[in-house]
Amino acid sequence: MKLAINGFGRIGRTILRQVLAMPQGSDIELVLINDIAPLATCAYLFKYDSTFGPYAGKVSEGNNALVVDGQSIPMTHSSDLANIDLSGVDVLLDCTGIARTSDVARRGLAAGARKVLISGPSPAAEVTVVLGANEDQLGGAHVVSNASCTTNGLAPLVRVLDDIGGITTGHMTTIHCYTNSQPMVDAPRGDLARSRAGALSMVPTTSSAIHLIDVVLPHLAGRISGAAVRVPTASVSAIDLIVTLDRSLDAETFDKALRDQVSASPVLGWTDMPLVSSDLRARPESLVIAGPETRMVGANQVRVFGWYDNEWGFSARMLDVARLMTAA
Known part of the structure; x- marks a missing residue:
């Protein structure tokens, strides 16, 4: 499963920590991070976290990439996903907090992602899914809200x-x-x-x-x-x-x-x-x-x-x- 993260804030950075903690051979591959903040700022905030503590591994800046423990993750800095190629991405995790209208929520699809999962309530989502409560309602929805x-x-x-x-x-x-x-x-x-x-x-x-x-x-x-x-x-x-x-x-x-x-x-x-x-x-x-x-x-x-x-x-x-x- 190829994932991309749009918005490298509290949730985006926490998701990356969890992905990196998965055993080798995991089904998840993070192929892109997009955030409007500079790469140096993103690297710093990922390394030094006031809530979860410093990341134990090595974090550095590569050529348009965040490098964590030798793994290079491409990073872009666009406020408009239309400028990014998301072809091949299975799910775009929209963690910006601004995907509240249909045109914003669906930009990831227009950029090439198969589906979009929004990290919060969104009236633009086709369905709101909470695991353990109503995941049977997911169906084949392309824009999904993960609720709050x-x-x-x-x-x-x-x-x-x-x-x-x-x-x-x-x-x-x-x-x-x-x-x-x-x-x-x-x-x-x-x-x-x-x-x-x-x-x-x-x-x-x-x-x-x-x-x-x-x-x-x-x-x-x-x-x-x-x-x-x-x-x-x-x-x-x-x-x-x-x-x-x-x-x-x-x-x-x-x-x-x-x-x-x-x-x-x-x-x-x-x-x-x-x-x-x-x-x-x-x-x-x-x-x-x-x-x-x-x-x-x-x-x-x-x-x-x-x-x-x-x-x-x-x-x-x-x-x-x-x-x-x-x-x-």
């Missing part, structure tokens, strides 16, 4: 809970690390709360996952509400979900059913240890359920708490969904 990091954690959990006891209603709060959509010092934003310094306060705000859960699991549309609290940490977020089940269950039956479903899931994990957020850094699961924080209240209400590395886990799903797209 929170949706990737929430949707598989919601599907599992719905399978166990049916969901009447629910409310999700994501306790989310700050992102570059927030200022480092107080500065004007459309959302007044998000105009405050992101590393100094807990900031209540909205989550796109609530709209996306209706898209990914339409039979549950309107049943789950939600919100976000941005907190002063650089990585790893959490989902705190409370749902009312259609069917009454005792605590032991629910616990066994949830553990069994998580064990069978390709994207969910479980821990019985009393972990904190930093313990989950660079975990590849979409969501790691915290056993000590998960419980039934009465016969129908359930509280489930889980951790997710909103960069590493989401990047892992980008690669997983790209594999599905090439097989479709």
Whole structure:
């Protein structure tokens, strides 16, 4: 599978780290990176990462290429994919965050790529796919959205809970690390709360996952509400979900059913240890359920708490969904 990355930011760089960590003979070949930043800047930011630490291998600049551990990856610096030849690319991973209109989202196809996978919500996508929730809807779509990091954690959990006891209603709060959509010092934003310094306060705000859960699991549309609290940490977020089940269950039956479903899931994990957020850094699961924080209240209400590395886990799903797209 030949991949190209458009946009070498947080997700693009994390995807490259994961590709490079794969064993020799992997099915993935990264053939091109495109980013508007200079090559020297891209090499520096890949080598020195404030979240995941310095890359352990050697990183240097080649002739229009990023050279990592002796492997030369061609690099272009165009703001318009029409100037780049993507012939032979199976999936273009669009990690720019700007592929929100059809003409932008489909530029990779016009440049020669067979398919495009967008690293975030996009109304221009033909379908939004979350592994563990609705991958059966992928079909032969050429422009696909990988949803959001929170949706990737929430949707598989919601599907599992719905399978166990049916969901009447629910409310999700994501306790989310700050992102570059927030200022480092107080500065004007459309959302007044998000105009405050992101590393100094807990900031209540909205989550796109609530709209996306209706898209990914339409039979549950309107049943789950939600919100976000941005907190002063650089990585790893959490989902705190409370749902009312259609069917009454005792605590032991629910616990066994949830553990069994998580064990069978390709994207969910479980821990019985009393972990904190930093313990989950660079975990590849979409969501790691915290056993000590998960419980039934009465016969129908359930509280489930889980951790997710909103960069590493989401990047892992980008690669997983790209594999599905090439097989479709």
